[in-house]
Each structure stands twice: as C-alpha cells, then as structure tokens.
Amino acid sequence: MNTLILRTIVPLLTGLMVIYSIVVLLAGHNEPGGGFIGGLIAASAFALYGIACGVAPVRRALYFHPISIAAFGMLLSALSGVISYYKGVPFLTGLWWFPEIAKGVEVPLSTPLMFDIGVWLVVVGSLVTIALALEEKE
Amino acid sequence: MIGYLVLTPFLAALLAPVLVFLIGHRASWILALVPGYLLYRFYEFVPAVAKGETVLQSHEWMGGFGINYSFMIDGLSLTFAFLILGIGFFIVIYAGGYLKGHQKLGRFLAVLLAFMGSMLGLVVSDNLITLFVFWELTSITSFLLIGFDNEREASRRAALQALIITGLGGLVMLAGFALIGLVGGTFELSELLSKGEVIKEHGLYSLMFWLVMAGAFTKSAQFPFHSWLPNAMEAPTPVSAYLHSATMVKAGVFLLMRTYPMLGETELWETVLPLFGGITLLIGTVLAVRDKDMKLMLAYTTVASLGLLVLMLGVGGARAIEGAVLYLIAHSFFKGALFMVVGTVDHEAGTRQIDKLSGLRSAMPITALAAALAALSMCGLPPFIGFIAKESIYYSLTHGGLHEWTIAIVAIVGNALMFGVAASIAIRPFMGKWIDPPKAVHEGPVMLFLGPLVLSITGLVTAVFALNFMQTNFFSPMVNAVAGSEVKLDLHLWHGINPALILSVITVGLGIAVFVFTANLKKFFDKVLNFIGWGPDKGFDQFICCLTWFAALITRFLQTGQMRTYMRVTFFVTALILLVPMFKLNIWPKMPNFPELRLWEIGVFVILVVGIIQVVFARTRLTAIISLGIQGFSVALIFMMFGAPDLSFTQFMVETLSVVIIALVLTRLKLMKQDRRSTASLLFDGVVALSVGVGMGTLLMNITQAPIDLRLSEFFSTYSAAIAHGRNIVNVILVDFRAIDTLGEITVVLITGVSALALIRVKAVPDRKTKTSQASSKIAGSEALKETS
Numbered sequence: 046m047n048t049l050i051l052r053t054i055v056p057l058l059t060g061l062m063v064i065y066s067i068v069v070l071l072a073g074h075n076e077p078g079g080g081f082i083g084g085l086i087a088a089s090a091f092a093l094y095g096i097a098c099g100v101a102p103v104r105r106a107l108y109f110h111p112i113s114i115a116a117f118g119m120l121l122s123a124l125s126g127v128i129s130y131y132k133g134v135p136f137l138t139g140l141w142w143f144p145e146i147a148k149g150v151e152v153p154l155s156t157p158l159m160f161d162i163g164v165w166l167v168v169v170g171s172l173v174t175i176a177l178a179l180e181e182k183e
Numbered sequence: 184m185i186g187y188l189v190l191t192p193f194l195a196a197l198l199a200p201v202l203v204f205l206i207g208h209r210a211s212w213i214l215a216l217v218p219g220y221l222l223y224r225f226y227e228f229v230p231a232v233a234k235g236e237t238v239l240q241s242h243e244w245m246g247g248f249g250i251n252y253s254f255m256i257d258g259l260s261l262t263f264a265f266l267i268l269g270i271g272f273f274i275v276i277y278a279g280g281y282l283k284g285h286q287k288l289g290r291f292l293a294v295l296l297a298f299m300g301s302m303l304g305l306v307v308s309d310n311l312i313t314l315f316v317f318w319e320l321t322s323i324t325s326f327l328l329i330g331f332d333n334e335r336e337a338s339r340r341a342a343l344q345a346l347i348i349t350g351l352g353g354l355v356m357l358a359g360f361a362l363i364g365l366v367g368g369t370f371e372l373s374e375l376l377s378k379g380e381v382i383k384e385h386g387l388y389s390l391m392f393w394l395v396m397a398g399a400f401t402k403s404a405q406f407p408f409h410s411w412l413p414n415a416m417e418a419p420t421p422v423s424a425y426l427h428s429a430t431m432v433k434a435g436v437f438l439l440m441r442t443y444p445m446l447g448e449t450e451l452w453e454t455v456l457p458l459f460g461g462i463t464l465l466i467g468t469v470l471a472v473r474d475k476d477m478k479l480m481l482a483y484t485t486v487a488s489l490g491l492l493v494l495m496l497g498v499g500g501a502r503a504i505e506g507a508v509l510y511l512i513a514h515s516f517f518k519g520a521l522f523m524v525v526g527t528v529d530h531e532a533g534t535r536q537i538d539k540l541s542g543l544r545s546a547m548p549i550t551a552l553a554a555a556l557a558a559l560s561m562c563g564l565p566p567f568i569g570f571i572a573k574e575s576i577y578y579s580l581t582h583g584g585l586h587e588w589t590i591a592i593v594a595i596v597g598n599a600l601m602f603g604v605a606a607s608i609a610i611r612p613f614m615g616k617w618i619d620p621p622k623a624v625h626e627g628p629v630m631l632f633l634g635p636l637v638l639s640i641t642g643l644v645t646a647v648f649a650l651n652f653m654q655t656n657f658f659s660p661m662v663n664a665v666a667g668s669e670v671k672l673d674l675h676l677w678h679g680i681n682p683a684l685i686l687s688v689i690t691v692g693l694g695i696a697v698f699v700f701t702a703n704l705k706k707f708f709d710k711v712l713n714f715i716g717w718g719p720d721k722g723f724d725q726f727i728c729c730l731t732w733f734a735a736l737i738t739r740f741l742q743t744g745q746m747r748t749y750m751r752v753t754f755f756v757t758a759l760i761l762l763v764p765m766f767k768l769n770i771w772p773k774m775p776n777f778p779e780l781r782l783w784e785i786g787v788f789v790i791l792v793v794g795i796i797q798v799v800f801a802r803t804r805l806t807a808i809i810s811l812g813i814q815g816f817s818v819a820l821i822f823m824m825f826g827a828p829d830l831s832f833t834q835f836m837v838e839t840l841s842v843v844i845i846a847l848v849l850t851r852l853k854l855m856k857q858d859r860r861s862t863a864s865l866l867f868d869g870v871v872a873l874s875v876g877v878g879m880g881t882l883l884m885n886i887t888q889a890p891i892d893l894r895l896s897e898f899f900s901t902y903s904a905a906i907a908h909g910r911n912i913v914n915v916i917l918v919d920f921r922a923i924d925t926l927g928e929i930t931v932v933l934i935t936g937v938s939a940l941a942l943i944r945v946k947a948v949p950d951r952k953t954k955t956s957q958a959s960s961k962i963a964g965s966e967a968l969k970e971t972s
Contacts (some may be wrong), residue, residue, distance in 0.1 A: 065374050077913075081827065086836055092844075122929060123926065126926070136923070137922045155660070157907070160922055161918045164925060168932060171229075171936030174940050175943075179844065
C-alpha cells in the first residue's frame with residue numbers, strides 16, 4: 046500500500062483532516078458536527094497515515110499511547126460532570142462562562158465543551174489503538 | 184456533620200502510607216489520633232443520647248429512590264461507635280508495634296483505617312442502602328486484611344472464603360432490605376423502626392426475615408457459616424483482635440439488634456435465633472477446647488460468643504436484650520485484649536502453640552497481667568464486667584418457662600467450656616515451669632502491651648468504679664434502642680443470693696473441671712469429630728469446586744471459540760426477537776405508498792441495491808468488504824438527502840473506518856481469499872440473514888407507521904438554543920441533555936479499545952516467541968561463522 050503518491054500526499058492529508066476534525070469538534074454545538082464525528086475523522090486520518098507510512102511515525106507523532114489518550118478523554122468527560130457539584134447542581138449539568146478576551150469579543154466556554162473534547166479524545170484514542178495494533182506487522 | 188466524621192478515617196487511610204514512608208512504624212502514634220479525635224467528637228452526642236434522644240442527619244444521595252446518606256445516632260449506634268473507635272485507637276498503635284519494619288505496614292494501616300471508617304458508617308447509617316454499602320465495604324476491607332500476607336496460599340484461601348461467604352450473605356440481605364423498603368415505604372431505619380407491626384403482619388414477613396438473617400448469620404459466623412472466621416486467623420493479629428473479635432463479626436449481631444423492633448419478638452424469630460445461636464455456641468466451644476493454637480482457640484470462642492449473643496436476642500424481652508448488650512460490650516474488651524496478648528506472645532516468643540509455652544510470667548509480667556485480667560472477665564468472675572454480663576444473661580433465663588430453662592442449660596455448658604479455654608490461655612503459657620520458647624523472650628514494647636492492658640483494666644474499672652456512669656450513658660440507652668421501649672436497668676456487682684448467682688457458681692465449678700480435664704476432653708472431642716469427618720469448611724471447598732465445574736461446563740457449551748457459531752447464535756436470536764412478537768401479535772406493517780422519487784434519489788437507491796448484491800455474490804472477500812462500504816455510503820447519502828447531516832456525517836466516517844478495520848483484520852487472519860462454504864451452511868446463513876433483514880425492515884416500517892409522540896422533539900427544539908446555547912440539537916442532546924448516556928457510550932468505546940488491544944496482543948505472543956528464537960539462532964549462527972573464520 047505504501048506507494049510513492051500515497052506516501053507523499055498522506056502526511057499533508059492527515060494534517061488537514063486533523064485540523065478539520067478539530068473544526069468539526071468546536072463548531073459542533075451549532076453546526077453539524079461534534080466530538081464523536083470529529084473523533085472519527087481524526088481516527089481515520091491517523092489510520093490512513095499508518096497505512097501509508099507505517100505505524101512507527103504515527104506513534105511518534107502521537108507521542109502518548111493512544112489508549113492513554115482515550116483514558117484521558119474519559120477522565121476529562123467525567124471531570125466535566127464533577128465540576129457542576131461545586132455549583133451545587135446535579136452531575137453533568139451544563140455550565141457556561143463568557144469571558145471577554147478583547148473588547149466585544151466573547152469566547153463561550155462550557156462544561157459541555159470540555160465533555161465533547163473528552164468524547165473526541167476517547168473516540169480518537171480507542172479507534173487509533175485498534176487500527177494501529179492491526180496495522181502493526183507481526 | 185456525622186457524614187464528615189465517617190469520612191475522616193478514609194482520608195486518614197490515604198495519608199497512612201505517606202506517613203509510614205516518612206517516619207516508619209511511629210506513624211501509628213499519629214494515626215491513632217484519628218480514632219482519638221473521633222471519640223472526642225462522638226462524645227458530644229452522649230448527653231443527648233443518655234436523655235433518650237435520637238440524633239438524625241441526612242444528605243441527599245439518590246433522593247428519588249429514597250436512598251440518602253442519612254445517619255442516626257441512638258444508644259445502639261453510639262455504643263458501637265465507641266467500641267469501634269476506642270478499640271481501634273489501641274489497635275492502630277498495636278499494629279505499629281506488631282508490624283514494625285514490615286514492608287507493607289503503610290498499606291496495612293491504610294486498609295485498617297478504611298475498615299474503621301466502613302464499620303463506623305455501618306453502625307451510624309440510618310438508610311438501609313447506605314448501611315448495605317458500608318456493610319460490603321467491611322467485607323472488602325476484611326478480605327484485604329485477611330489476605331494481607333498474599334504470598335501464602337492459606338491466607339489467600341481464607342480471604343476468598345471470608346469474602347464469598349460474607350459477600351453472598353450481604354447480597355441476600357440486600358434483597359431483604361429492598362423488600363423491607365417496599366413494604367415499609369421507606370429505607371430510613373428511623374422511620375421503619377416504628378412500623379414494626381406493618382412488617383411483622385405482612386405476608387412476606389418470613390421471606391424478609393430469612394433474607395436479613397442470611398446477612399446477619401454469615402457476617403456473625405453462625406453455624407454452618409462459621410468456618411470463615413477461624414480461617415481468617417491467617418490475618419496478622421491486630422486484624423484478628425479488631426475485625427474478627429471486637430467489631431466486624433459483631434455487625435451481624437448489630438443488624439439483629441437494629442432490626443429487633445422491626446422483625447423481632449415473633450414466633451419465627453424466637454425459634455430460629457435460639458436454634459442457630461445455641462448450636463453455634465456449643466460447636467464453637469467444643470472446637471475451641473480441642474485446639475492447641477491459642478489464636479484459633481480464641482477464634483472459636485468468638486464464634487461461640489456470637490452464638491450466645493444471637494441466642495440471647497432470640498430469647499427476646501428486655502432482660503435478655505440487657506444480657507446480650509452487656510455481654511457484647513464485655514466481650515469486645517476481653518476478647519480484643521486476649522487476642523492482642525496472644526499476638527504479643529507470638530511476636531516475642533515465636534510460637535502460639537499452648538503446649539510449647541510455659542512460665543512466661545517472669546519474662547513478660549505486663550502481658551501476663553493483661554491476660555489474667557482479661558481472662559477473669561471472660562470467665563465471668565467478679566468483680567469484672569464479664570461477671571455482670573453473665574449474671575444478666577442468667578437472670579433473664581431463670582425468669583421464664585421451660586423454653587428459657589433449656590436455653591439456660593445450653594448457656595451453662597457453653598460458658599463452662601469457655602471458662603476452661605479462658606483459664607487455659609491465661610494460666611498455661613504464663614504459669615508453671617519455664618520452657619525455652621523458640622525465640623529469646625522478653626516483654627513486648629509499650630506499643631504492644633498498651634492496648635491489652637488498657638482494655639483488660641477497662642473491664643475491671645467499668646464494673647467496680649464506673650458502673651453507674653456506664654449504665655446511664657451507654658448500657659441503658661443501648662438496651663432502650665434495641666428494645667424500642669423504655670427499660671430501667673439496675674446493675675450491681677452484688678445482687679444477693681438468687682438463681683442467677685447459683686447458675687454462675689455451677690458454671691464456675693464446671694469450668695474448673697473443664698480446665699483440669701482439658702486433655703481428656705480434647706481426646707473425646709477429637710474422636711467425635713473424626714467420626715463425623717465432614718465440616719462446613721470442607722463443604723465450602725466442595726461448593727466452590729462444584730461451582731467452578733458448573734461454570735466450566737456452561738462456558739464450554741456457550742463459548743465454542745468459533746466465530747461462526749457466535750455470529751450464527753447472535754443473528755439467529757436477533758431474528759427471533761424481531762419476528763416472533765410480530766407473528767405472535769399479528770402486527771404487520773401496511774405496505775407504504777411508493778413515493779415519487781427524483782432522479783438522483785433513484786440513482787442512490789440503485790447504487791445501494793447493487794452494493795448489496797455485490798456483497799452477496801462477490802468472489803473475493805476484499806471485494807465484498809468494499810461493496811459493503813459502497814452500500815453504507817449510499818445509506819449516508821440518503822441520510823444527507825433527507826435532512827440528517829449529523830447522522831450522514833457519522834455514517835460516512837463509520838463506514839470508512841469499518842472497511843479499513845475489517846480489511847486489516849482479514850489480512851491478519853490470513854484467511855483464504857475466497858469464501859468457501861458448503862451449500863447447506865450457505866443456505867442456513869442465508870435464511871438467518873434474510874430473516875434478520877426482513878425483521879428489521881418490518882420493525883422500522885411498524886415504527887414509522889405508529890403515531891409519533893412529539894413531546895420530546897418539541898422540548899429539545901424549544902430549549903436547545905435557549906438554555907443549552909446550541910443550535911445543533913443532536914450535539915446538544917449528546918453533550919448536554921443526555922450527557923450521562925454519552926458518558927456510558929464512551930466508556931463502552933474505551934473498553935472496546937482496551938479489549939481489542941489485549942486480544943490483538945494475545946494473538947501476537949506465540950509469533951514473538953518464534954521470532955526471538957529465530958533471532959537467537961541467527962546470532963548463534965553468526966557467532967559460529969566468526970569462529971570458523
């Protein structure tokens with residue numbers, strides 16, 4: 046599968062796909078998208094990278110073991126629910142902040158966003174774990 | 184506030200390993216401050232409780248189900264809390280001395296403190312479910328402590344046995360609690376206790392009774408569930424002294440006392456409890472007399488004492504409860520002290536076999552004193568608290584009919600045998616001629632003798648100097664709490680000559696005889712038990728053996744290890760689930776009107792159908808997989824055309840990834856390129872596949888033809904942007920409205936990832952082995968080459 050064309054184009058494509066997946070993740074609250082879909086896009090990007098250039102560069106690029114990434118995402122999602130306890134509301138209640146970073150520019154931050162980032166990490170981590178483990182030569 | 188007090192030991196448990204790492208075994212002096220502080224805080228409740236008040240506090244947990252972190256402090260729970268914390272204080276110090284320099288001391292103290300918290304939570308819980316949670320926590324911490332020496336087979340077995348017996352009992356008890364909660368309409372004990380009549384007169388009373396008894400009898404080691412307790416002596420002595428004599432094993436008795444106003448004083452109660460208690464008392468004492476290991480002797484007398492307590496609660500009535508309450512308190516003092524004494528002797532002299540020790544009094548004077556004081560209380564001799572307790576028991580038994588007198592005889596025999604054991608433990612190792620023990624013996628350090636000395640002296644002081652104080656602050660409130668009514672206690676060391684005193688004298692006489700003729704009794708009991716040759720301990724092994732055999736049988740039947748069987752079973756069952764209800768209820772969907780389609784819509788459908796046909800008739804597997812992808816993409820396109828961009832988006836990605844992953848799996852499995860199946864199996868698989876397809880299709884048509892309740896959709900579209908700040912309803916549902924579902928789903932995703940990784944690695948192991956052997960042979964070969972050159 047590692048033809049010259051694929052090897053040349055895939056690193057670029059992977060980068061684009063991951064960026065796009067992050068856009069999908071962040072835009073997901075208002076436009077089609079979200080953590081789950083974004084995670085699938087990023088996972089297929091890494092899987093493709095692995096097929097074209099071998100597993101080792103993917104592992105190097107990810108730095109952490111993908112299953113650790115997934116576990117961290119799980120933790121993040123769970124913690125986003127715990128935060129609501131400090132406000133005295135039930136587990137996983139959505140909380141919003143609108144800090145103004147410049148005059149008139151508000152950045153909406155929320156626990157659902159944190160939760161969605163966790164979902165993204167779990168999906169990416171778990172699927173990349175499976176894909177890379179399968180791609181690895183025995 | 185009580186909730187926070189209960190949490191304190193758990194926090195200290197987190198701190199314990201760090202402290203031990205920093206300052207070694209001296210950490211236990213600091214950690215003992217935790218129970219000390221808690222004692223101080225719980226003392227604040229004493230005046231109120233002495234006046235007969237009940238302190239209630241509640242934090243909501245799952246309010247909708249009536250489950251709360253609610254706590255109740257009355258005479259019963261307060262006295263238990265004092266026993267747990269007071270004895271715990273000395274045990275923590277003792278543990279530091281006993282396991283000084285042990286590598287895992289930090290872990291040990293941590294679990295010990297966690298147990299303390301669990302036990303404390305158990306006794307002060309007001310909610311039955313909270314009580315159950317703490318109950319199981321004590322089982323788990325007990326498991327960890329019994330198996331502390333985890334490299335020894337015996338201690339692992341003992342730990343597992345204790346966990347299985349008490350854990351199973353606890354689960355059965357939970358069923359009982361659920362029933363009580365349903366019948367009584369609440370899980371709060373404080374409310375249930377006043378509804379005793381409702382529960383006792385309910386048709387399911389006997390079921391509730393037996394379910395709760397299962398929990399109490401397993402935890403409090405009643406025959407035939409007692410065998411885990413002597414085996415639990417594999418644990419280090421601080422554990423035996425604390426969990427398996429003074430506190431945890433009394434949880435069962437605590438439960439009986441707690442539920443007494445609710446379940447007690449019925450015919451069933453007054454038949455079953457004396458029966459089990461009596462048998463346990465006799466068997467426990469017989470086994471205690473027979474044994475040579477002092478720790479085991481004490482363990483069996485603990486079994487016997489628990490039997491006696493159950494027996495007394497079974498007799499019922501205010502006086503019997505008074506006897507049980509006093510005996511329970513007295514027992515915690517003297518048994519805790521004696522266990523620690525035996526531990527100290529074991530620690531310093533290197534053995535705890537009673538026939539290998541003699542004349543230690545000169546070498547270990549303080550320990551000998553503690554042993555003597557504790558044993559006198561256990562023998563029930565004046566002026567110790569043990570004497571007062573036994574007098575109360577006899578008093579209640581002599582003021583009744585034939586039933587009570589029969590029980591009195593059982594109690595006398597049991598007490599006399601226990602007298603013999605207590606005397607043996609206090610006299611034989613310490614008095615008599617000096618025998619050289621395995622180790623050069625000397626008095627234990629202060630950490631080791633502090634606990635037993637204080638506890639045994641408490642047994643004396645309580646009876647002689649503090650009887651009135653204890654009576655008003657602890658004994659009376661506890662008896663009142665158990666009996667559920669006002670009871671006046673009138674305790675004195677000297678009541679004058681009455682039937683109870685005469686029974687006491689008989690007991691002492693018999694006890695001395697037992698002590699003198701211990702050797703003969705031992706031989707006799709040995710003969711009897713050898714004749715029987717079977718016990719619950721063996722039974723437990725047989726039970727486990729049967730269980731694993733049965734599990735293996737089922738597993739072999741269900742898990743053939745063939746993917747094809749799994750798939751067939753799964754899809755066959757799916758087809759049944761889909762089609763049987765439709766046949767049975769005769770609900771078939773109407774054929775929908777064929778809609779007008781635009782050209783491109785027709786195009787997509789054609790691609791879809793061609794994709795499916797290609798999957799079925801493809802010659803190689805790879806083509807089939809890719810065709811499956813084409814079919815999936817067409818579905819995604821349909822989603823897109825009919826206004827579900829999110830769904831379509833996801834469908835595209837899922838299809839892409841599944842084609843990639845299935846292709847990767849297939850290349851690893853090294854299957855044949857083509858799928859060759861016999862016609863028969865092709866036919867079977869085809870029929871199953873078609874049935875599932877038809878079933879799914881008709882189900883979907885049924886669903887779309889049924890009237891749709893739009894309330895949820897309306898709710899989501901109204902509030903999605905308004906309160907959840909998102910215009911994409913699907914995403915808002917996923918991450919906000921129904922985030923807990925998503926949390927569950929990503930957990931499944933994560934677990935799938937972990938298990939796939941594990942499975943793929945398992946597959947890789949033999950390959951790696953052959954690789955390394957090849958590599959090593961290569962290296963060997965190259966070395967051989969070098970040599971020849």
